[in-house]
Amino acid sequence: MDLYAALTTTGAIRDFTAAPVDDATLAHVLDVARFAPSGGNRQGWQVIVVKDPIVRRGLRDLYLTGWYDYLAQRAAGLTPWSPLADRDAEARAVVGAPGIAASASPDGFAERLHEVPVLLAITVDLAELAAVDRDLDRYTFAGAASVYPFAWSVLLAARDVGLGGVLTTMVIRREPDVLALLGVPDGHAIAALIALGHPVKSFSKLTRGPVSSFTTVDRYNGDPFGSDGSNGGGA
Secondary structure, three states: OOHHHHHHHOOEOOOEOOOOOOHHHHHHHHHHHOOOOOHHHOOOEEEEEOOOHHHHHHHHHHHHHHHHHHHHHHHOOOOOOOOOOOHHHHHHHHOOHHHHHHHOOOOOOOOOHHHOOEEEEEEEEHHHOOOOOOOOOOOOOHHHHHOHHHHHHHHHHHHHOOOEEEEEOHHHHHHHHHHHHHOOOOOEEEEEEEEEEOEOOOOOOOOOOOHHHOOEOOOOOOOEEOOOOOEOOOO
């Protein structure tokens, strides 16, 4: 698959066939993904291939608590856990989570997380992150640049061999429990779970906003710049 095709068709896949993914294929995917960039080329990630059914069910259970809180906030019109969120509004919204859980379909992705063909837990060594925004008076995210390019490369490499998948960060809501379940030492964090498998349905092309909807010239509120030929009024 050429690069353009991979970049424009690698969507979030949550519905997989029952076909297994052999270890050799998964090893190839990880072998390709390891070339992802990271700060100082420190490659501070660790991948845990979760096969034990008991551990898988444990991850599913930990995932579900955050998932239903997420759905309750969405139902209330909120962006779940936004750094700028109204915390009181969040608290009121999650009161409805048990009702959502009670009515959830047992065939949903979250409810069947333990059954996906491949489940990868991506952890990161915090000592290897150059979090240049660590001391700012706001939510920090710069350090994630040293791990999420790798996670995205896993999805691209999987797409190249006919697999599909999704990156989810929901288990971070229960991070201490997740780290204990997986035997992760102190000083590390859980960055994501990646689910992989043979997709029931693949994307032919994704739908996204045009370049001009998120790109401007010189300033945040500058003229739009995009593939429609606009360039901020330049010659």
